[in-house]
Amino acid sequence: MNQLPSYLLISSILAALGVITIVGRRNAVAILMGIELLLNAAALNFVAFGRFVKHQLGAHPLDGQIFAIFIIVLAAAEAVIILAVIIAIYRQMASIDSDQLRQMKG
């Protein structure tokens, strides 16, 4: 279990499932869930590489975890903004089906 490839396997499965969720769903909240899965996979990769790969000169061993912290911060901010937009759209159009949002089409 405690080897680098097992973590890479888990995170690539998570990333692929995130892409499947983003592409295959039409509900905007479900698309947001897919984005969260993708971001989690990326953060897991950062931490796993930071733990297992030998560090270059001038790098700190905890740099990967710092990156993961910033990813979590960005994910939180992005979830809040997307949900605010979803609620605004829902109030206007009574639907969050992403195939029906065509008003901005040229």
Added chain:
Amino acid sequence: MTVIPAFVVAFSRNLVYAAFALLFTFCGIAGLYGFLAADFLAILQILIYVGGILVLLLFGVLFTQKVYSPSVRAGLGTSISGMVLGGILFCLLFLVLGIGFHWNTVEEHSAEPTIHGLGELLLSRHLLPFEVASVLLLIVLIGAVAVARKELE
């Protein structure tokens, strides 16, 4: 533990089930952080993802549809293309990262608390991103209220 609920997120018909499956995925990732000797990150994951983002997601689900109505599904074409895309992405990622490279790995060092080091790094080497992230959070706070509030007549 981590992966199986993620399949539920991707393929479940009911959006509420998907949200609860996401809960288990996040907890599983927190456990993986624990295995990776990142104790502070594990706590952060549970606090922010499970405590914050997931509650927000559930609010979003419950606000915008009737509770147990099945979610809108994509047509067959888009879901098949999604699976193909996901499969290709998985093969690429795992073959290139997991098998293709020989990473220069180090021996396992003993797990020690990381909070002290993380705090030092955040306030010395990564001070600028830290400040930018705090400004970003402020902007998001104001922006979310501005976008989601009722329009004043």
